[in-house]
Amino acid sequence: MTSEPLTGWHKTLPRKLTSQSQGSLLIASVSGRALARAAAEAGFVPLVADFFADLDTQALSYRAYKVPGDLSNGFDWASLEPVLGALSQDAPSPIIGLINGSGFEDRPELLDQIAERWPLLGNDAPCVSAVSDPARFFTSVARLSIPHAETRLEPPRDLSGWLAKRLGGAGGSHVVPADERPTARNVYFQKVVPGRQISLLFAANGTRSIVLGISEQWTSPTDGKPYRFGGACQPARARRDIAQNMSELVSRAAQHFRLKGLNSADFLLDGDEAVLLEINPRPGRTLDIFANAEPALIRVHLDALLDSRLPTEAPAVDGATASATVFAPRRLAIPELMNWPAWAVDLPIPGERIDKEYPICTVLAGAGSADAARRLVQARTSDILAMLSANGALSNRDRVLAHD
Numbered sequence: 001m002t003s004e005p006l007t008g009w010h011k012t013l014p015r016k017l018t019s020q021s022q023g024s025l026l027i028a029s030v031s032g033r034a035l036a037r038a039a040a041e042a043g044f045v046p047l048v049a050d051f052f053a054d055l056d057t058q059a060l061s062y063r064a065y066k067v068p069g070d071l072s073n074g075f076d077w078a079s080l081e082p083v084l085g086a087l088s089q090d091a092p093s094p095i096i097g098l099i100n101g102s103g104f105e106d107r108p109e110l111l112d113q114i115a116e117r118w119p120l121l122g123n124d125a126p127c128v129s130a131v132s133d134p135a136r137f138f139t140s141v142a143r144l145s146i147p148h149a150e151t152r153l154e155p156p157r158d159l160s161g162w163l164a165k166r167l168g169g170a171g172g173s174h175v176v177p178a179d180e181r182p183t184a185r186n187v188y189f190q191k192v193v194p195g196r197q198i199s200l201l202f203a204a205n206g207t208r209s210i211v212l213g214i215s216e217q218w219t220s221p222t223d224g225k226p227y228r229f230g231g232a233c234q235p236a237r238a239r240r241d242i243a244q245n246m247s248e249l250v251s252r253a254a255q256h257f258r259l260k261g262l263n264s265a266d267f268l269l270d271g272d273e274a275v276l277l278e279i280n281p282r283p284g285r286t287l288d289i290f291a292n293a294e295p296a297l298i299r300v301h302l303d304a305l306l307d308s309r310l311p312t313e314a315p316a317v318d319g320a321t322a323s324a325t326v327f328a329p330r331r332l333a334i335p336e337l338m339n340w341p342a343w344a345v346d347l348p349i350p351g352e353r354i355d356k357e358y359p360i361c362t363v364l365a366g367a368g369s370a371d372a373a374r375r376l377v378q379a380r381t382s383d384i385l386a387m388l389s390a391n392g393a394l395s396n397r398d399r400v401l402a403h404d
Contacts, residue, residue, distance in 0.1 A: 024062070024091040025298075026084060026118060029101025030071065030170070032064070033057040033346050034287040035298075042296040044096070047087040049080065055340075055347040063090045074168075075103050077113050084117070097121040099301070101282055105132040106168020121305055122261050123281040131257055131281045132168060134188040141276060144256055146249050148276040149268070150191040163190050163227075170280075175227035193275050195268030198236050201286055202250050203262055203300050205308040209254035211247045212262075212300065212314050213290045214238060216370070220327060222357050231324030231377060233370045234289045234317070238269060246274045253279060262301045288345070288364060289321040319366050322373035326360045326384045334360075335391035343380060360384065 024045040027035045032048035037060050039046040046061040053066040065087060068079040088095060097119030104110055108125040115124065123131075130136050138151045156162055159179040164187045166174035178189055197217040202209050213234055220230030238246075250265045257279070264284035266277045283301065290297060293315035303309040336350045346362040354360055363384060365376035388394045 023096040024093045025096055025121070026087060026098035027061075027101065028075075028080065028084065028098060028103070028114070030103040031057075031346060032101060033060065034285070035099060035101050035283060036060040036064070037291065037345075038283070038287050038296065038298045039099070041291070042298040044298065045091070045093055047091055047095075049083040049087060052346070052348070055349060056345055062092055063087055075107065075110055077110055080110065081113070081117075084114070088118070096302075099283070099298075102170045102280075102285075104128060104282070105170070105280075108132070121302065122283075123259060123263070127257055127259065128281050131259070131279050134167070137279070140256060141253060144252050146253060146276050147274065149193045152189045155189055161192050163192060164188075165190055173225045173228045176224070177226070190277075193268045193270070193277075195270035195273075195275065196237075198238060198246070198267045198269045198274070199232065199284070199286055200246055200250055200265045200267070201262065201284065201290060202247075202254065202265065203304045203310055204254040204259040205304045205310055206258045206260050207255055207308075208310060209251050209259070210310050210314065211243075211250060212293065212297070212311075213286070213317060214243055214246075215286050215289060217266075218374075220325065222327070225357070228327075229285070229325065231322060231374070232286050232289055233320065233322035233374045233377070234286070235320060235370055237370070239272075242269065242272060242274060249274070249276060257281075261305045262297060286323075288323045288362070290315075290317055291321075292319075293317050320368065320370045320373045322365045322367075322370070322377040324363050324377040324381050326363060326381050328354045328356055328358055328360050329385070329394065330356045332360075332388065332393045335388070335393050338387065338391055341380075341383070341387075344384060360388075 022043045024047055025039045027046055027048045029050050031052055032050035033054055033056055036046035036048050036057055040060050048057055048061045048064040049067050051067055053064045058064045065083045067083050098114055099121045108128040111125040114120055134151055135153055141148050162178035163175055164178040164181050167186050199215050199217055200211050201213045202211045214236040215232045215234040216236040217232040218230045220228050246267055262283040264280045267274045295315055332354055334348045334350055334352045340347050343364045344361050363377055363380040365373045367373040367376055
């Protein structure tokens, strides 16, 4: 398959934005690259604290510092605060505030600590706590008459047909059949619901909301992680009346929880029935596939938070786009001379060692339809593995196993 750079919606960004900016934005997330890109495209200076400090995150940001720790343990204030403090000292322009991505749903107290030092440009700790607590969240959505997956805090007597989900988990790797971890702690249980995975990206101002885009997601299953996130494309296949119904359900929930800024809501769509799975109270992983939205999504986010202003209609998005995660078929080291194509992002540092089934990078694609964009992005996943093989990081057998 071809590996030409994206055209049209894929933009080349300045490597170091400084004096001609509208101010600096602190970004704290498990991976901050997508937020850094969105901030840079909107004319702000990104200052990023995350667990990777990938090559392109560094290129997009004025500074990108790696937070001590790892994904399994998550953020803690003792390691996060010094990094944010160092970024603040290095800021080349006044800091507007801090935008948080993933990594805070199960520890909203960190948002309170952040808010004591910098303006928090996102949902506050009480809001995140209410949305991320299964007991409070699903009790509320039931009262709001929002169709949702049956959810329990205690394991059902018969575990068949149920999933176990870790509190605060993201990316689907934490979701397993309930009978495979019946004694697990820090989990809740959700009944299996059929359907396609649909995500609504929306902006809210505490009282009103507007859906900005609808995407469809798919999984990349592996042993022990059958629901691992694989990728997403837009626009999603959904009849107008069904999309309108999901938008109304989102509006109901957003008003109840007083959500603000960019958020996303995940549904399973089976025929005409849409069932809510969760709301992510932060900018989500679909930022990349809506990257060419006009107005820029970060502007929408800040307008909603700072001025309670929402767009009168969904931003225009040029064409169909898709993204997918490339996972390592075995433990490998990134080659020193890897020549990454323009459509690859989240680029690891040369020499970095990546464990088996961990993400290597993300690939992007634009096409005339969502189906074509999805096919292209999946082909580009194979292209990355072929490049790693050509550079000696993988064997041909690894490529075949990963493709299968």
